Amino acid sequence: MDNVNLLNGIFKQSQEKGEEYLHYLDIDRLVAPCYEANDQAPKKPRYGGWEKEEIAGHSIGHWLSAAASMYATTWNTELKQKLDYAIDELGNIQYSEPKGYVSGFPRTCFDNVFNGDFQVDNFSLGGSWVPWYSIHKIFAGLIDTYKYTGNRKALDIVLILANWAKNGLGNLTDEQFEKMLICEHGGMNEVMADVYILTNNKEYLDLAKRFCHHAILTPLSEGIDDLEGKHANTQIPKVIGAAKIYDITGEKKYKDLADFFWKQVTNYRSYVIGGNSIGEHFGSENEEELGITTAETCNTYNMLKLTEHLFHWFPKAEYMEYYEKALYNHILPSQDPDTGMKTYFVSTQPGHFKVYCTPDNSFWCCTGSGMENPARYTRNIYYQEQGKLYVNLFIASEINMEDKNMKLRQETSFPESQETKLIITKGNNETLPIHVRIPQWAKGEVIASVNGNEHYSRVENGYLIIKRRWVTGDSVKIKLPMELYTYKSKDDPKKQVIMYGPLVMAGALGKENFPETDIVADHQALNDYPLIDVPTLLTDRMDVNKWITPEQGSPLTFKTDPVGQPGNVNVTLIPFYKLHHQRYTLYWDIRNDSAE
Template sequence: MRHRALPPGDVRLERGVFDDRRELNRRYLGSLTVENLLQNHFVEAGIGDQSWHLRIGEGPGPHDGRDRHWGWETPGGQLRGHFMGHWLSGAAREVAVTGDAALAATLQSVLAGLERCQRENGGQWIWAIPPRFLDRLAAGLEIWAPQYTMHKVLMGLVDVHTDLGDERALRLALAASEWIDDWSSRFATDHFQRMLDVETGGMLEVWADLLAITGDERYARLLQRYRRAEFFDALVAGRDVLTNAHANTTIPEVLGAARAWEVTGDPVWRQAVEAYWKSAVTDRGTFCTGGQTSGEIWTPPFEFAARRGAKTQEHCTVHNMIPLADVMFRWTGEIEHLEYVERNLHNGILAQQHPTTGMVAYFLPLAGGARKHWGTPTDDFWCCRGTLVQAHTRHSSLAFYSAEDGALVVAQFIPATAELTLDGNPVTVTTALGATAARVRPDANAGPVGSRHRPRHWAASVTITSPQPVTVRVRVPAWVDGPATVEVAGSRTQHGPGFVDVHHQGGTTVVGLTLPTALRTESIPDEPGTVAFLDGPVVLAGLVDHERTLVGDPAHPERLLVPDDERQWAQWLPGYRTLGQRRALRFVPLHDVRDEPYSVYFPLEPDESVAQDPASR
């Protein structure tokens, strides 16, 4: 393996948009009460507030959802209890990274509640759904993914153990897993394989994690039992089994295959992962945002024009593809996987969280004049609400990697500090952007003094502190417009996209980076006359209530958009406005759009066609 992730406690975020969004998420995680998180588990176990039972089935109604959890968590819902696992996973990572004492106390109370439920249910069953849901699954009757729901709780318990070393969480997961092992062993292989066609979430990943933790052969058996042969074999054979298939059924399965290879070393698992990446990304392409789904299903390869709608880009798929890109980078060291992560972080994870309320948008519409539809705190416990509370606890884990040659890799321009030991040597590395970087490099044009107009570059700095020599490897992104400048101790060098090694000799080294940017357009592959506008890795959204045609040359976006409202006190602001169009239109980063209607893609017409037929606009 070429790179390793750093332990969660070794990296913390510094001030910036990613830490702001993490804080919004932390507040939401902490706002949910133990009683409400456990409501369905208590109902299933026959314990808890008896007055609650009288209100089952009423729905939010006059309660307005504030006193209990509704939506997919409504008692009686077939996925009830799924959010518990996401909450456990998100809370564990937040505590591991920040040491949040209040959230840690809530987490322990939730574990105590789950422990009680498992005891009341006979010592194994821990879930908020009843075992009879699995009887329906086995009989081929209609039921909504019980194993998906069960996986979420197992995932959360395993993550609590992995991130915090919590032995109680592990005991709960092991006892619950015994029930699944006993149940699943009753079926003939062909019968169980058919049952796996109903979404199982990341069961494979849990079995691989538990195999790594315990070494128990039970989990090796479960890995093989839960390998959906028809899917994996077709994938490795090179067949397109993704087009028009439900995306978030298969991404967790492949993440499980990745973990299975890391734990067992069996090449059959790695072959499946590499084939999936090739089919899902390399041979399929993406929207300008980095997303690849519409209506929760995979788009046809490089055919996206007809798939722009109100339900483009499901948040779950974005969240789950980022860890897959992380896997591919750790295995191969290829920089393209970091570029994929960056694009999806800015235009998926950030864009699908409300910048003020912290709520999630299940989908990111790409139809002209669409609006994001935000969930509410206690009504909309969609799957994407679950992945949201995990996603914003994991930004720090994507900022740095440890390379096999001993270097520390600065993978993303996320303001963060890593404090770790490399070869027995204490190392601290801090990355900064914009005005923060300008304090290190006064000429970075990001503070009160600098260019007359918005600088056409990202200013960044990397500060390295260590008593002994260490190599820090910095990514120069593919979106740079011309050579990037790297400055160390007054010496400047220029570099194209790729990695730049900085050889720190001891003490403190400050590395200044200037990453030139330019507006650029990206067209839809099967509709080249329709383009999106990007500034660095950031997709720009035009604030408009219907699809609009613009006039101009896609090769010269700087003639179409110019900076707008560019300065506020010591800040450069990121907006644009159109130039030379019949009606003015303003553009902002997609991740800053809240409730306004917007468009991302715009048909472009050359000037001469409009001159001949002005009405066409």
């Protein structure tokens, strides 16, 4: 991430708003539960919401990962000072704890587990709510802080914590360990694999493998989809960890299960925005059941992490097609551009609205992953491998390729414009194949013109390839033709979404009978809020471009002919990422009036 910068546009604005929230949060309040868990008085009272529950402490872990990633992209010294202070505080807590334990809840539940005689269910272990899930966030935050900022104390803390876990879990039989994994445990296999990478101590890799939940991962490795009814975000981190273990070991079963899982979820268990799950659980294959509690935002954060692994193994456009869809239509829309607050669920219920966290009294899981998302926007715009540069996303940005002594700048206002321009701002007459993704949504041929006259159209794995010696001032202009089209849901052809390029176009339905505020402490507080009637779109013209036209002077705003029924209503459509604090519809009931 440290060699890519955002220049301007919607992602830069969202990154800046996300950074504001990281600065706003008080470290003393975030670490307060960790002091209390160690029977020490905190410097300030803990935050509210989930930080007053047994899951407390997960938020400081998310904050560390978010702030470390943000520092790696912005080099904000104030944020670095705040990170160092947070690490010092966690170190002080750990130093006074006999076993080196640090988390936001007492160690008792783990003591029960390490003794081998413990109770467990899907969300409870040793008498506590998802303890491995919560402490996993602290593991990950410490690791990210060390990786992205070089803070040695963060590494020291996580190694002491890893040894505490390793020593305690060494008492468990394989049967007891597998029983323990019934409870949601986040990406513990991933962080133990990371600790192995940092230390080269095989004991941590062995522990990462023990944290692989055989009941879930073995069927996936055999090409069996047994996901229906399972808690979605419990499973995704398990697969990410397996992918990391493949990166380390080359054991094919881990690669196969990750690829199979990704294909099943993205192709058969996801909504048009790239999110998945209803009521936090996977539904049936090829079903897009609409509802208020659909598309938990954490799930998509984790699916993007998994997609990154797969693209590194197989640099094919299909992985970045999903990445782009989920990034523009779920991750970007999940942050309120006014307040920086985050969504938990993204409702697909026609006529409903988004619900956001409060700054001080929510701290849901998706508040935490939502802190991290804006710091990750620079990831996967570009990818370098074996002397090649992949341009995956059309986002205004700059990449510094020190190994090639080159800099490339991407200038674009996409998706408001239908083109992007790559400019070599520093060239060294180096030969570099540039692979530009050809989007599946492109309506027409994608052609690259170099310096205004040389045209390239060779395609491989969904990428247009431009190979030449690059010098300072070379430029590549790429046309990205877009038009409106419809997406038909997997379970009902009349249930359709209006798209423009990669964008889900939401029907902006205004504030009729809208709640006093959509920023709430409880993410389910407005689940039963009354809905409104949503028009059915009735037309005999199958091509949406015949009855939807752009609004002049308003980029990416469209209006339908009076096809909304009852009442011959005109409907305004805007990108979902632009829609906040009003009612909306993503999935329309579109019917052919000639058949009625």
